[in-house]
Amino acid sequence: MPTDLTQLATRAGTRASVVRALERLDRFALQTAQALAVAGEPASYEELLGLLAGDDGDPVVAAALPHTLGVLREQALVWGGDDRLRLIRTAWELLSPSPQHPSPTGLGPTVREATAGMSPGRIQEIVATAGLASTHDSVSAVTALSALFSDPERMSALLDEAPAESVAVLERLVWGRRTGR
Incomplete structure (x- = not known):
């Protein structure tokens, strides 16, 4: 006791x-x-x-x-x-999820965690590919990506423009294992 x-x-x-x-x-x-x-x-x-x-x-x-x-x-x-x-x-x-281990929720790491080891140039490439304006630093770029990924309407519009093959991969990840290449 x-x-x-x-x-x-x-x-x-x-x-x-x-x-x-x-x-x-x-x-x-x-x-x-x-x-x-x-x-x-x-x-x-x-x-x-x-x-x-x-x-x-x-x-x-x-x-x-x-x-x-x-x-x-x-x-x-x-x-x-x-x-x-x-x-x-x-x-x-x-x-909670981490970059090395998805959590029991099946979710992976946050955008901030996933981009932690990336070069600033690579982060800016992702920002540009997502259709966002480039930023002057990685912190504001990651903040912009986080805002995009947490906005259902903006994400839906982005996914509507994605190639069918990419959407198919995402569907497999949603209904199957939460990790993939």
Whole structure:
């Protein structure tokens, strides 16, 4: 038994404790934690709701989310107010994608992570190929790419212009393994 709150908090944040807590979650609570792992940090309630409910705003998801956030807080997996929701570090490490390993969500790394080792010239090539204006530095180029990839309407228009072969590859990645060449 822990002798004080510090010991209890330390034990609750260990990898084994967090894995155990995640295993006990129902599917929607686990999906909520996974959405927080890929959301911006900290995430707002509205951002999290958008990730889970989709563009149409599923009313069932909207009704279930407040209770589920309460469960995640009770399990000490989430902290912060509704305007600054955060996963505890260990849960974030277990659930978020990285350049080397896709997360359990099946998602790969963020644009920022994927471009981390690229030369500035290569990043500018990607910006130009995506139809964006060139920028004076890599940071603003990656920011522009991130904005493009997170805007459903702009991405849809970009994919409408893509060659059929490219769209076929993306379809295979969506419905199959999330990594490929």
